[in-house]
Amino acid sequence: MQKRLANFDLDLALNVTESTLGILGGSGAGKSMLLRCLAGMESPSKGQIVLNGRVLFDAKSGINVPSRDRRIGFLVQNYALFPHMTVAKNIAFGLPKALSARQVRQRVEAQLAAVQLQGYGDRYPIQLSGGQQQRVALARALASEPELLLLDEPFSALDTHLRSQMEQEMVTRLRTFNGVSLFVTHNLEEAYRVCQDLLVLEQGHAVAYGAKYDIFERPGLLGVAQLTGCKNISAAAEIAAQTVLAGDWGLPLQVVDSIPDRLAYVGIRAHQIRFTEHANQCNTVPCWLVSTSETPHRMTVFLKFNTQPDHPQDYHVQAEVFKEKWEMLKQKPLPWFVQLDPLRLMLLEA
Structure with missing residues (x-):
């Protein structure tokens, strides 16, 4: 996949299995742009995006599946909850239109229970703490039963105590998630705790890709050593x-x-x-x-x-x-x- 940017080209080829891949890189390395391309919010200049055999994007064939049909959950830094919607409606927002009202209600209730927010469905985002907002955003991302989960600096808006608590909850959810997850973070220790494998980006290119132990112990390149602390x-x-x-x-x-x-x-x-x-x-x-x-x-x-x-x-x-x-x-x-x-x-x- 290639994406032409102002200062460099994002040019990546990777194959991710059912695990959590941590994505590290300096500011402007292309981390968030990679997630946006996968989610369908941006279109690559060249290449393909294939998820479980489904072609989501193919520049040569002119295929570009809309975001809503990609079965991809996306948790962004500031959670992007709709302030005018209740918690329940926020979670239900990305669900398929073909679901009945009963099916929607069941999925919403199941997600609220999974993030320990039973009884919060009628509240609005402004009535929630930062940690509760993050849980709602995660519940919304998972409600549609995605095949790919994208996490873009999910703990950056939280204080130190909440970061630790939310990290443990996220790890627990990811262990039971039957799909691929990509986790963008600037926090090296966070990446090490949450992820098994790491992708290190520099100027839109992969400079390291593999097991976290190998990358931290034997980075091989100056830039990778610096980015891993x-x-x-x-x-x-x-x-x-x-x-x-x-x-x-x-x-x-x-x-x-x-x-x-x-x-x-x-x-x-x-x-x-x-x-x-x-x-x-x-x-x-x-x-x-x-x-x-x-x-x-x-x-x-x-x-x-x-x-x-x-x-x-x-x-x-x-x-x-x-x-x-x-x-x-x-x-x-x-x-x-x-x-x-x-x-x-x-x-x-x-």
Whole structure:
């Protein structure tokens, strides 16, 4: 499928089975446009869209099935509930016209029960909390028994507590959903919890597509490593068998993975940098604390290798440690020692 856009072309070919596919990418990468094309809200420039053997779009044949006939549920960021309609009418909005009034009522009641909003059918969206609105929007998306469910940043409008609660409810619904679901999010941890597989988009193209474990552990490309949250990346070059020089860090590093011919960078995730008492271990280096950044449960510590820092921005890497470990670590004299585990180092192409 191709779609010509202002700054780039959306050009994708993918085959998704009955699971939840997470879609990651920077702003403007084409994530929402992909969903709009699938839903029939936008028309691709070229290619096909086929759902369970039904051709929804074919540029050559002139086939372009209207949105209402595609059997696709779509949950958008702001839920798009109709303010002048009751909850029941919102849920019933996308149901087939051929259904009887009794069938419509039964489906609406079943969806209200599924999202734990029995008795809310006569209320209006303005009378609901953010979490309740999200449940109604999900109920509406699933009421028509779609074959494909599109979720575009479904938790972005919720506060932290509700996000966690709604995420668990969404995971439960997706487990029983007999179809394909695509989940667009900017939240890396959210994608990891909800999805089994990931598609990483950059400028309208797939730069990674596969199991989430593989993509996070071995991203392969600089852009994929950055989009999946790797904060520590250095220019790198091969200097010997299974050894690379991390130029920005001034470190020779032993690696386990085969060194790619087009090696350009080496990276390690902040939570995988390990503090150690054993200075003679492989890839172990002395470091000085430059600064810290605190979250409720973790400390991010900014470190400089081999020499003391000259100013607050003079650091090489950042490491994440739990508060309990930090309380012990900060008592120890500098320099500390960290190990960049060869098993955790990611070798990246540009």
